[in-house]
Each structure stands twice: as structure tokens, then as C-alpha cells.
Amino acid sequence: MENNIRVRFAPSPTGALHIGGVRTALYNYLFARKTGGTMVLRIEDTDQTRYVPGAEAYIQEALDWAGIQLDESPWTGGPYGPYRQSERKEQYLAYAQQLIEAGHAYYAFDTPEELEAMRERLWAARVANPQYDSLSRMQMKNSLTLSQEEVAARISSGEPYVIRFKMPRKEEVRLHDIIRGWVMVHTATLDDKVLMKSDGWPTYHLANVVDDYLMKITHVIRGEEWLPSAPLHVLLYKALGWEAHMPKFAHLPLILKPDGNGKLSKRDAEKQGFPIFPLEWIDPLSNEKVAGFREEGYLPEATVNFLAFLGWSPGTNDELFTMEELIEIFSLERIGKAGTKFDIDKAKWYNQYYLRKRPDAELAGMLQEQLDKLEVGYEAEMVHKVALEIKERAVFPKDLWKDGAVYFIRPARYDQDVAAKKWNAEAQNIISQFAQAVEDDAQALTAERAKDLLQQVLDKNNVKIGRVMQAVRLALTGVGSGPDLMNMIEIIGREETVLRLRQAVHHLHVTP
RNA sequence: GCUCCGUUCGUCUAGUGGUUAGGACGCCAGAUUUUCAUUCUGGUAGCAGGGGUUCGACUCCCCUACGGAGUGCCA
Numbered sequence A: 001m002e003n004n005i006r007v008r009f010a011p012s013p014t015g016a017l018h019i020g021g022v023r024t025a026l027y028n029y030l031f032a033r034k035t036g037g038t039m040v041l042r043i044e045d046t047d048q049t050r051y052v053p054g055a056e057a058y059i060q061e062a063l064d065w066a067g068i069q070l071d072e073s074p075w076t077g078g079p080y081g082p083y084r085q086s087e088r089k090e091q092y093l094a095y096a097q098q099l100i101e102a103g104h105a106y107y108a109f110d111t112p113e114e115l116e117a118m119r120e121r122l123w124a125a126r127v128a129n130p131q132y133d134s135l136s137r138m139q140m141k142n143s144l145t146l147s148q149e150e151v152a153a154r155i156s157s158g159e160p161y162v163i164r165f166k167m168p169r170k171e172e173v174r175l176h177d178i179i180r181g182w183v184m185v186h187t188a189t190l191d192d193k194v195l196m197k198s199d200g201w202p203t204y205h206l207a208n209v210v211d212d213y214l215m216k217i218t219h220v221i222r223g224e225e226w227l228p229s230a231p232l233h234v235l236l237y238k239a240l241g242w243e244a245h246m247p248k249f250a251h252l253p254l255i256l257k258p259d260g261n262g263k264l265s266k267r268d269a270e271k272q273g274f275p276i277f278p279l280e281w282i283d284p285l286s287n288e289k290v291a292g293f294r295e296e297g298y299l300p301e302a303t304v305n306f307l308a309f310l311g312w313s314p315g316t317n318d319e320l321f322t323m324e325e326l327i328e329i330f331s332l333e334r335i336g337k338a339g340t341k342f343d344i345d346k347a348k349w350y351n352q353y354y355l356r357k358r359p360d361a362e363l364a365g366m367l368q369e370q371l372d373k374l375e376v377g378y379e380a381e382m383v384h385k386v387a388l389e390i391k392e393r394a395v396f397p398k399d400l401w402k403d404g405a406v407y408f409i410r411p412a413r414y415d416q417d418v419a420a421k422k423w424n425a426e427a428q429n430i431i432s433q434f435a436q437a438v439e440d441d442a443q444a445l446t447a448e449r450a451k452d453l454l455q456q457v458l459d460k461n462n463v464k465i466g467r468v469m470q471a472v473r474l475a476l477t478g479v480g481s482g483p484d485l486m487n488m489i490e491i492i493g494r495e496e497t498v499l500r501l502r503q504a505v506h507h508l509h510v511t512p
Numbered sequence B: 001g002c003u004c005c006g007u008u009c010g011u012c013u014a015g016u017g018g019u020u021a022g023g024a025c026g027c028c029a030g031a032u033u034u035u036c037a038u039u040c041u042g043g044u045a046g047c048a049g050g051g052g053u054u055c056g057a058c059u060c061c062c063c064u065a066c067g068g069a070g071u072g073c074c075a
Helices: A019-035 A055-067 A084-099 A113-125 A148-156 A205-214 A224-239 A266-272 A298-306 A323-329 A344-355 A358-373 A380-393 A397-408 A416-422 A427-442 A448-460 A471-479 A487-507
Strands: A006-009 A038-041 A105-108 A161-167 A172-177 A181-186 A192-196 A217-222 A250-253
Touching: A006 A019, A006 A217, A019 A038, A019 A055, A019 A217, A019 A250, A019 A298, A019 A323, A055 A181, A055 A298, A084 A105, A084 A161, A084 A192, A084 A205, A161 A224, A172 A224, A172 A250, A181 A224, A192 A205, A205 A224, A217 A224, A224 A250, A298 A323, A298 A344, A344 A380, A358 A397, A380 A397, A380 A487, A397 A487, A416 A471, A427 A448, A427 A471, A427 A487, A448 A487, A471 A487
Parallel strands: A006 A038, A217 A250
Antiparallel strands: A105 A161, A161 A192, A172 A181
């Protein structure tokens, strides 16, 4: 380890990991690798009521798919484990008590109903900032207002309590964010956040600060939604006496919905028909299914490249980078401040580029996979030729099948619009003669030879090629568009070509 | 409501006082082609508004507008 840079990605296992989470993980990873630091993953599962089975496995699989490697995690282990907050539960209370002893926190016994009543009262009194804070806490039931004896009695009697942070009344909190610069907040606007819940678990704020400290995290790179609570975290570091070990912060811009405004949500994905999750996910509780980048045919390298540029740019005109290259040029300072709209067209463009970059054999394999799945018969050699023929047209692996199907399956019907426009007596005549010529020909049926034969027929009948090509296409494929026809003839072979041409002549009728 | 953050082509962005405001996606057009797609070439389109500061503002400051996030015993 050349230096001590340590970053963490700290997801909560409450469902499928959002694509924004993948980006956060990616930025952490790029920064860690770039600086020779360490990438840590910590599971933040302090809310027992929100735990969703399978979510943790999903996180692991999604990061693995994206190529984001973890140096320390629940799965890889590491010197600062355990890496699940649920497995570190015992430690948090002691830190909360340390804060109480130092006068930075206190016990509170208010019931949910009493809290609600307080908010309503404050609201009715038109208090600018109705919350449990330095102003209102003296009206509440806590160790600041109750006698020491009563507090002790309540606790020993088993009455539920929380521990709240005692927000200073008048203090200016300054925090430096790598992306945003200095951010100043006055403590008078902040509330007394709960640190320990009545169920004995810590809240995010406490657990996060304690674990980041214990795990020696040097840079906290997380979403912008955490910015408002960052001042609290700074105060926590100070109150715990860890100011010297406070990590640097970088709050990432949010990923917004493509149209209109607001955070990208599951609803947008459904409405617009594109995924916003890395992997497909079926919610174990609702059985609801959401689409994943992987299942939709997005390649990991395309997804990573796309995600990297959602809020960051290298400052040059280049935008095609592999993970290795991203690591080379990434820097926190070049992350933008403004929210970023999710542009699926750009993702498709990346996908097309990376799909084409895959070796031909791999593309053939993708096509073969789909043929197998659909139980379509084929010869291995032909699959390779077809893949080569259609790779330029594909954005997703599934397009390989979409455009490749005509090579493997004889047309069962013919596009009527194309037939009406292009199929006529002249074309039918030429195609009949062409079929015969192909059948009678003794030479190997290459694309070139096929073209020669067609040209000979055309010359004999004094017809220009443009007048019949669409009809030939219709005869061979049943549709009006597709890849090069002569190459197709070479690929499907003499017998199939003749068969298809004659079938078309037989089935298609000339409209008078 | 309050706090914080933000605002360059439709979208992602470059730009750190003097530029014809650059690139990419998308879109449009042309070329190529047996069609569609690809490819190539070209085009379209932007500094939210108003005040300052300055010889000079997209760049610095202030205000307004608009947008976003947070405001839970959720993370």
C-alpha cells in the first residue's frame, strides 16, 4: 500500500441497488484504484424493518458484473471487519454514551405521539423551523429537563428511550467538499438528531461516523442527498474527539429523470421502458419485477463508460474509455456540481460501440446462444458468417437474432406493403429465371457469382437491377430491409436460395 | 415553510476575464449502397434574467427566477 487512502461504498440492503448507487460505487472504485488506495464495502443494515432478503446478494452480483472490485467487504473479509453494521451492533452504544458523558448527547423519552404533538404545536405557533432542537428540547422529556434520579428510574424500569445529539445552539459549521467547496451551515437550523434508536440500534448518522472512523476511511464519496446531514457528521467527529481523523467529503450530483425534474425513480424506468437497475430484480415481497441493464443487453463495459460520464468528464473531447483507462484519468475534482439527466440514448450509443468491439467469435457465440434458446437449427460455421454480416447493425446482442433470423428461417409470410409496391410480373419473371440460373450453375455459389448470374438474367431481359432488387429481397427474406443479399445467398447456399425464390414466386401474386 | 445545493445547445459536457463559446448523443440534410441500418460529410441548437466589478464578462460578486435535495427512532 503506497498510501493510506481508503474509501467505502455503503449501501443499504433494502432492495435492488439503484443505478445511481452503482455510479457512486464506481467513482469510489476509480478513485481508490487511481490513488492506489483501498476500496471498502460496508453493508448498512441498521434498520431491521427494512431488510430485504436477497438485496445483499444483488449488490454483490451487480458490482461484480460491473467489474467493481472490492478490497474489503463482508464477502472478501479484511482487517477492519466485520463489514456489516448488524455484526458490529455492540460497539455503537458505548460511543453514544461517551457523547452523553461529554455533554454532547442526551437521553430522550418522548413517545412518537408526543413528538408529533410537538411538531404540530410548533407549526401552529408558526415557528420558522419546527423541530426537536436547541429551542424546543427544553419542553420535551429528556435528560436535560428531567432530574437525574428520574432519568435513572426510567431507564432502569425499562422505559424505551433514544439518545439524541445535543446540537450546539450557536455555532457556524464549516465543511469543505471536494466538489462544492466550502459549505457553511448554522447549528441553529439543525435539529437534535437521534443517534441511538429505542430498539437499541444506531441510526445511520452515528453508525456511519463510528465505522468510517474505525475503518480509517479517508474520503467519503456519496450522493448529494447526504449533503444536508454532513454538518451533523462533522460535529459528530468533533464531539467524539476525532476531528483530526475526519475524512474529506465529496458529494456527488444526483441522477435526474430524463424528462421534467426530480430524482430518477423506478416509475420512470417503467414509463420510459428502460432499466435503472444494473440487474433484473424480483422483489421477494411484492413479486414485482424490474428490468436490469444486464438483462436488457447492456454490456458491462458500456454501462461503466456511460455511468462514468454521468456527472464527470475528463476535460478532453474523448469519451470512450475502458475501466483501466478511466482509472488512469479519473479525478474527484472533475466531477460536476449540477444534477444529471439520465440519457438512455447515450447508453445505447455506448453499447453499440462496445458490442462491435467484441471479438467476432464472441458475437457468434451470442447469436448461437439465442438460437439455442429458441431451438433453431444451424451449422456452427454459418452462425459465424451471419454474425459477421449483421454485427454493424446491432445495438444489443438480441439484435443479432432480430437481424439474423432470416438466414436461419425461411419466410413464412411476406410483407404486404413491400409486395404491393415491388412485386410485379417483371420481377416475378426475373426471379423465376434467376432461380433456374442458380440451380443450373456449376460454379461455387459465392456472392460474386450470385451477382453475376442475376446480372446475366437482367441483361437478357433488358431490366435494370434497381427495379427488381427489392423483390428479390422480399422473396429471400419476406421483408423489405436487411443486410446484403448476395452475401446472404452465399451464406444460405444454393439449395435454400432456389427454394426461397421459388416459394415466393409460388406464393406471391401479381396485382393487376 | 425552513436549510443546503445547483443553473452553458433538447441531453451529457469543455470552458477558471479577451474563444467565430468546442466536443458527444439526438435530430435534420447530403454522399455511399440492392433496401434498412452502418459508415462518411455537413447542418441545427446554448451561456436563466437583472444589477454590479472591470478597458473587457459564460467565467468574479449581489439579487431575482427556476430546479433539486434534505427536513423520520430510513438510509
